[in-house]
Amino acid sequence: MKKKIYLDYAATTPVDPRVLKAMMPYFNSKFGNPASLHNFGQEANESLEKSRKTIADFIKAKPEEIVFTGSATESNNLALKGTAFANRFRKKHIITTQVEHDCVLESSLWLKTQGFEVDFLPVNKYGLIDLNQLKKTIKKDTLLVSVIHGNNEIGTVQDIKSIGKICKENNIYFHTDASQSIGKVDIDVSQLNIDLLTASSHKIYGPKGVAMLYVKKGVLIDPILHGGGQEKNLRSSTVNVAGIIGFTKAIEILKKDGKQENKRLKKLRNLLIKEILKNIKDTHLNGHPSQRLSNNINISFSGVEGESLMLELDHYGIAVSTGSACSSKTLEPSHVLLAIGLSPFRAHGSVRISLGRHTTKSDIDYLIKTLKKSTEKLRKISPVYKI
């Protein structure tokens, strides 16, 4: 049988069977709309509020500070546009970074067209922002700082504690996109001075289509969806109870097994990085060597284009992803790789390998063997690599 090895957990994860089991009753027996006053509705509402508490506890927030949404993209849109519009008459300046997810970048660019001012902080070669530069960029009317916690491409984990402190001292809202980091890095929103935090279910073995935004009590924020007033009027839409139940179960599993699993992943990650750099010539690690997500590996293979390496690996049953966007409209490689100063040559040759709950040592061995073979094959065809 052909091998099937999934190493793209940063893109999405399979739903844990325990999560699926927890969700099932909410599709047909406990299907009520939590906004309904009758028994069916109240049963659903009770489960919803219990979920809210479990998730709030996980990041040391209060239940009423959790807003359920449909995706991390939606949470990020709400965080940026919601605070921008609610505060537009007093503050108009937003600071973010050059290495955010597209949903933060695109929201910021759109806000610029609406009269807001946005600064995009550069990063160093590891993908970290400079805290002094952040301080210098702050103005009298700076409203919000939005910095991604764990980078989705290169895995670099920002020093959000220091960023939170700077924001607090300057009376500025601090939003962080923790889609990739939740469950991998401990988060205590009050200790870290976080005002808004995005997390998503499908990155942690929960279902797709459900996410949340933590909004600290007192933060002025407007909704971007108007309607029935669900989620304290911040997210009108019938609440996705089954999805939220799944998200909550996924969080419970993280609470129980997360620490040990992260230790295991970190070991595998370090082994994989070491073995690739040792066994395959002209390879470079992208991102920070240690301050990175426990499951993220991003490596450039000189002389090989990422998409072709990805498809070559796919032939052998291995699923990874690439920052080479030979298929993107601009044909330029990922903005994150360019922001850390990679030459287009190195950026196009980058591959992201993200490990997860089902990754084993033997998967890693098979990957290294296959990578070696595939890289050699493509380098033979390549005019820019001398063997």
Added chain:
Amino acid sequence: MIYSKQTLKHFRNPHNYGEIKDADGIGEAGNIICGDLMNLYIVVKKDKKEKEIITSVKFKTYGCAAAIATSSVITDLVKGKTIDEALKVSKNDIVDTLKGLPPIKIHCSVLAIDALDEAIYQYLYKNKRPIPEDLLLKHERIEKGKKEIKERYSKWMKISKK
């Protein structure tokens, strides 16, 4: 975006890859910034009727699956053809052979044609042969494109180093 079976077949087992040391013409197309670089090598010999035939053709390509597959296909399409016949090969011939390419990858087939045209241009130029006007115009367009990319590249490098 989905690749056809034919594209994946050519990508996985490309035909005629490699270099030809003393090629009669070498064509280069694409650039490293966009992630596609194609080199096409041709050997031209005259047959009994004094017709110039492309007897051997090889490629080396850095790029995505579509870039490698289109390179492979163009070598198949022009091998054994006269120069005049080879110049008539179009990007549609490549796309048809591959049973289609995703729209965003069509430029890869253009790249393959550019590399072929450049190889033939170089062969004719080196042998002081008359160059058809079409080919000359194409050559000028490709050269201009390369220059533009170089300029954009230098600007871009400055931004990214900040």
